[in-house]
Amino acid sequence: MQQSMQKVIIVGGGTAGWMSAAFLAKVFAGQLAITVIESPDIPTIGVGEATIPPIQLFNQLLGVDEKSFMSACHATFKLGIQFEGWGNRSEQYMHAFGPCGEQMGMLPFYHYWLKARQHGSEASFNQFSLNYHAASQAHFSHEPLGNHQQRLIYAYHFDAGAYARLLKDKAITMGVTYLSDHIAQVSLDTQSGEIAALHSREHGKLTADLYLDCSGQRALLIGEALKVPYESWQHWLPCDRALAVQLAEQSALPYTRAIAQTAGWQWKIPLQHRVGAGLVYSSAHQNDDAALKTLLANNQTPAVSEPKLIRFTPGRRTNSWVKNCIALGLSGGFLEPLESTSLHMVQSALIRLATLLSNTKPSKNQIEQYNRLTQIEAEDVRDFIIAHYHVTANSHSAFWQDCQTMHIPHTLQERLELFRVSAYLPRHTQALFDDNAWSQVLLGQGLIPTAQNLQTDKVPNEKLQLWLTQLQQKNNHLATTLPQHEAYIKNYCQA
Secondary structure (H helix, E strand, O other): OOOOOOEEEEEOOHHHHHHHHHHHHHHOOOOOEEEEEEOOOOOOOOOEEEOOOOHHHHHHHHOOOHHHHHHHOOOEEEOEEEEEOOOOOOOEEEEEOOOEOOOEOOEOOHHHHHHHHHOOOOOOHHHHEHHHHHHHOOEOOOOOEOOOOEOOOOEEEEEHHHHHHHHHHHHHHOOOEEEEOOEEEEEEOOOOOOEEEEEEOOOEEEOOOEEEEOOHHHOHHHHHHOOOOEEEOOOOOOOOEEEEEEEOOOOOOOOEEEEEEOOEEEEEEEOOOOEEEEEEEOOOOOOHHHHHHHHHHOOOOOEOOOOEEEEOOOEEEOOOEEOOEEEOHHHOEEOOHHHOOHHHHHHHHHHHHHHHOOOOOOOHHHHHHHHHHHHHHHHHHHHHHHHHHHOOOOOOOHHHHHHHHOOOOHHHHHHHHHHHHHOOOOOOOOOOOOHHHHHHHHHHOOOOOOOOOHHHHHOOHHHHHHHHHHHHHHHHHHHHOOOEHHHHHHHHHOO
8 A cells, every 4th residue: 555644744943843853764764755834034043941850861862872962952960840939939949850859658758748747747848859859959860869869850951952852853864855935825625624735935846744833932834824823822821922131050959940030930041051031921901111120130140132022922822733734833832931841841742743654645643643642641731830820828929819819720729739638749641741740839838728738647656757767868868879969061072
């Protein structure tokens, strides 16, 4: 049988476009002819990108050497995200990668921490995370640690533009065709409504079996041509603007900082040569001039670039795969980078596509399954981000008061209520964040359940306190034996 899935055109380069090109070229080597068409005059924003641990697997799949990648992209290691002023204005906590504590029996660790807290323990939940201790001491190592050979679970901070260029070079080496051109027109088949062809200024008519829309917020194919509706989530996520700027080099901490501000939050992403900084804010609560003053006033080092304003609407396309077009990255939707999920959602979409793609024209069921799984993932990430805003004691401005009292999705409402009354955290199959992530955020922001799981009563309090003390001491000791993060980078992958 002749393959009907032979040609793929990716519209738009950038990080999403070149991740897609490199991935498909690697997974379907020799089976698909892949072309990337990228406008030559699209400006780059030049922000630092923060990621989550699965990016390691993606790079490994593509055969990207970690040292070379980190050097080329001025990358640093990331052990978690520190949230400052989110639960209570004067407090901070970390969503650290890796396990927090150790599971005992059938229950996640946080159940036993809750019991110890009820009996007078003052140790914060973070104290039982190895990643937290290493991050707070600015230490790092790849090496296995201690008798149990524990390892730090990590991701990266890197220059997103440099990463796109690295993947571009790799994709072209693997046979991807690159066209620097403008698309002047998109023609649709009059009967099926599918994309029939792209008409470019320099290369004329271009056709494919499948089109990937990586054209950013413009959504040239999925939005402008196919008219797929965009579902706004701004009533739950009020921030709709961001200012991005580059700061002079400072200490490269192994974690991202997310700092609550009057009408949103500020990010700080440390790279080897600079710090990517920005402010995500609600234009209904703060104008652009005031936001710029907030951004520039809360930095220890001067800006080395002009601030760039980014407007966005949080939400997603009602369907990401429509007819013969799939939207990836910003063309498919936008969720603010509070939990560093942007690149991961491109990565997971590509893996989803690879598992569903066959050598014949995709069926209605295949497309519906892709859209169903994409929706579940997006809504789970959405709820996780909303929880940061809604579960808070921070009420020093109208913005935070509105977040505390706003109506939230029923899926999140049910989750919070289950946790509040029974310390139970449900997990959906396609969900990105597990109970370890949810418990760190909810407990870090001050949501303490009113009841405990019955199984915790089996453990005597003295035995529990001793176990927790030993865990805390072990994590702190292991972290102190590690080299300094900056020194480790200089020896391992200096740019």
